[in-house]
Amino acid sequence: MTKTMETNVYQVNEKGFYGDFGGAFVPEMLYPNIEELRKTYLSIINESAFQEELNILLKDYVGRPTPLNFAKRLSEKYQTQVYLKREDLCHTGAHKINNTLGQILLAKRLGKKRIIAKTGAGQHGVATATVCALMGFECVIYMGEIDIERQNPNVQRMKMLGATIRPATCGSRTLKDATNEAMRDWIANPVDTHYIIGSVVGPHPYPDLVARFQAIISEEIGIQLKEKTGNPDPTHIIACVGGGSNAAGAFYHYLDKKNVKLIAAEAAGQGVNSGYSAATTFLGKKGVLHGSRTLLMQTQDGQVVEPHSISAGLDYPGIGPMHANLFESGRAQFVDITDDESLKAAILLSRIEGIIPALETAHAIACLEKIKFSPNDIVVINLSGRGDKDLNTYIKSGIIDQKNE
Numbered sequence: 001m002t003k004t005m006e007t008n009v010y011q012v013n014e015k016g017f018y019g020d021f022g023g024a025f026v027p028e029m030l031y032p033n034i035e036e037l038r039k040t041y042l043s044i045i046n047e048s049a050f051q052e053e054l055n056i057l058l059k060d061y062v063g064r065p066t067p068l069n070f071a072k073r074l075s076e077k078y079q080t081q082v083y084l085k086r087e088d089l090c091h092t093g094a095h096k097i098n099n100t101l102g103q104i105l106l107a108k109r110l111g112k113k114r115i116i117a118k119t120g121a122g123q124h125g126v127a128t129a130t131v132c133a134l135m136g137f138e139c140v141i142y143m144g145e146i147d148i149e150r151q152n153p154n155v156q157r158m159k160m161l162g163a164t165i166r167p168a169t170c171g172s173r174t175l176k177d178a179t180n181e182a183m184r185d186w187i188a189n190p191v192d193t194h195y196i197i198g199s200v201v202g203p204h205p206y207p208d209l210v211a212r213f214q215a216i217i218s219e220e221i222g223i224q225l226k227e228k229t230g231n232p233d234p235t236h237i238i239a240c241v242g243g244g245s246n247a248a249g250a251f252y253h254y255l256d257k258k259n260v261k262l263i264a265a266e267a268a269g270q271g272v273n274s275g276y277s278a279a280t281t282f283l284g285k286k287g288v289l290h291g292s293r294t295l296l297m298q299t300q301d302g303q304v305v306e307p308h309s310i311s312a313g314l315d316y317p318g319i320g321p322m323h324a325n326l327f328e329s330g331r332a333q334f335v336d337i338t339d340d341e342s343l344k345a346a347i348l349l350s351r352i353e354g355i356i357p358a359l360e361t362a363h364a365i366a367c368l369e370k371i372k373f374s375p376n377d378i379v380v381i382n383l384s385g386r387g388d389k390d391l392n393t394y395i396k397s398g399i400i401d402q403k404n405e
């Protein structure tokens with residue numbers, strides 16, 4: 001699919017903004033790094049040699065194209081036509097590798113030798129360590145000390161893949177502190193190091209860069225749906241939103257096609273008004289987070305509020321600027337899904353389709369309970385990842401022992 005349809009309303013503009021949101025709000029010291037990336041990224045990723053190398057790896061290493069799977073029993077249950085885009089079948093079990101692979105090839109073209117990243121739950125860290133092993137790059141992952149304790153299996157995976165883990169020992173010792181340490185590293189090593197951001201967040205050009213690498217998802221959906229139904233356009237696309245990269249990828253080629261409804265599932269945690277939530281569009285206000293102007297959960301005086309979600313990948317106090325604009329313009333519908341609703345959806349998908357989804361993904365599945373679809377609707381759900389990593393949470397929740405309804 002080409003980009004000729006775009007009228008550029010929902011895409012980034014030359015200044016790095018999506019409507020009111022985006023931009024590059026970075027400390028002076030980081031400006032050269034961001035500028036190098038901004039000036040070079042489009043010409044590099046549009047080179048045919050770059051595309052060729054990326055496409056071969058996406059096919060042979062990641063396993064693309066991922067299937068678009070008609071979910072027969074799920075469709076019967078909800079009296080509509082549900083298709084699952086199977087990003088859970090990507091190497092490493094989620095969509096994140098589409099981005100890390102693209103970014104490491106970009107880093108290679110920029111002459112970098114070393115990769116840094118920060119990770120909270122460790123999933124982006126694993127996807128980064130994976131491509132560093134593949135390409136022979138040094139890999140340093142910053143992670144809060146508390147997160148290192150909480151996410152031991154992913155820490156061990158990263159180490160097995162050859163990455164060095166640097167604990168952030170200041171402040172709350174979580175993602176925010178790991179972010180600061182990673183920034184310090186990048187400022188100190190601007191020439192040989194590339195910083196891989198894992199979602200459509202951060203200063204321009206990162207949100208656009210990551211969205212372009214994830215856009216393969218909607219490109220494939222169009223081709224696969226046309227094969228199956230004769231029409232490349234579904235009526236609805238549903239994806240969960242943490243920072244928003246899998247949703248950006250699933251929406252990308254449909255952003256300007258108003259006949260396709262875009263639905264974003266946000267983590268409501270224990271409920272939007274419970275004080276334990278990560279539903280950014282419901283609770284957030286405009287502000288600057290991690291280098292871009294977006295919607296974020298904050299106190300009256302602008303302190304970031306600690307989010308809560310049962311799912312580590314959605315436990316983020318903001319959303320990417322593209323999504324903030326999709327929300328504010330009304331182009332996408334945002335649906336809040338609680339921890340309990342996501343657990344129910346996870347057991348449902350397991351029992352009815354034989355697919356154990358990631359907890360993040362289960363939030364997207366749960367939208368089927370919240371929105372009434374008609375029998376002729378074509379509903380594509382982006383299945384962002386598989387559920388192996390969440391097995392302990394599923395066990396603790398007690399849903400596994402539930403009998404079939």
Ligand SMILES: *Cc1c(COP(=O)(O)O)cnc(C)c1O
Pocket residue numbers: 094095096123198199200240241242243244245246247313314358360361384385386
């Ligand atoms: C990280 C992750 C997410 C959330 O990140 P986005 O950038 O919003 O896509 C969703 N699903 C899975 C399986 C993840 O690993």
